[in-house]
Amino acid sequence: MKHLNETLSVQRRSFLKNSGLGLGAAALNSMLLNDSSGSSPGVSGLPDIPFKAKRVIFLCMAGGPSHLETFDYKPKLDELHGKPMPESFTKGQPIAQLRGQQLKVQGHMTKFNRHGKSGQLISDYLPWTAKMADDICIVNSMLTEQINHDPAHTFMNTGTAISGRPSMGSWINYGLGSESDNLPGFVVLTSVGGRNPQPIASRQWASGFLPGRFQGVEFSSTGDPVNYLNNPGNVTKKSQRHVVDAIKALDERRNKILNEDDILTRISAYEMAFRMQASVPELMDFSNEPRHVLDMYGAKQGDGTYATNCLLARRLAERGCRFIHLYHRGWDHHGGLEKYMDICCGLTDKPTWALLNDLKQRDMLKDTLIVWGGEFGRTPMFQGKGGAGRDHHMKGFSMWLAGGGIKGGTTYGATDELGYNSVENVVHIRDLHATMLHLMGIDHKKFTYQYQGLDTRLTGVEEAKVIKDIIL
16 A cells, blocks of 8 residues: 555656646746745744834845944054054954064945934945935844854844855745735845855745745746746636646645645645736736836846835845845955945935835834844955955954844944954844844743754744843
């Protein structure tokens, strides 16, 4: 009997794989193999504490923006510009020093001014962010544990450098589910512009050991947002519905024998994909957006820019998406920092303001948590090759948060006099995760998933704390 069941299972999978009817079969099957979509009510009992945010929009400046040209002003840096970097800061530290190159202090490459009623210090590279000074909380004391791009992204997204762990978006999607029946609960959008855009692996939004339906679904910013979204010309919606219903019936029949979670995941994935055929084109259609909104963002439908992705983020938030992750690749400024800061800030600064302003006008900012930052920061010293720049730095850098219960007009934490080490109110990446979960109504210490006999959690076994001083 066991052998017969295995044979039937193989035959059934072959049937599903080879049924060539558009999204309902071969094309959709590629999605199902990844179990990448499907809505869920979330874990019973969550949220388990009062929540302030219903959703997260994480704006990742991939490559690592310089905190010393954005939010962390250090007069001593200008005073020591061009002089040897004091060895007391760097001795025994993990830095990428070139052989034969002396480390010299690099002063600020821009001016800083105080903005808003709060008087927050923000650099001249970010004039539109400066308009948000009273809405954002700037954290100048971030700390991570990885100094190279891919492992640093992995650490930022999963709380560990170990590949294969669930991303923060998957954890939140698993815990709280999606508010949308027609779109995935976790969506990823990417854009490019700047220096040396590092690749972003899809495992950065994977679900790891959580059920596959909670992983992020990447939408293409140009062309069709999802491959094989449209049916062939001879396949009607009615016939497509018949295919989905037939496969669902086969799955349900098979599941009476096997009782597998994977089969239930595939059933929901088929249903979600069928609904996405109608919901995704409507999501991507900007024809109902007023001209002044498009101009505010600088968005043009299908152009793949960060500006357009910011508008899509707002539209996804409106439609109940739980976690929206935007990556803008191009912030790896080892050289030519002044030139590429102009480019990167020119592409992202105003659209970020537009997103926050748009959410505010729609009364959505109060329950939408926005997080802005890269995987690490940049060094206060320069090694003297090519145009002035800064290298990877993990000991101290800046991020900001807004909305969703965050105290606006606040600067939290500090680095030392050269911006090297976080020294005051240090915020580890795990603390950021704990705070995000707290704002979403989840106690990070109790939010676990059993894997290989262990109760695992996003914030790990190390001590992580909620940063209550930045919460309303």
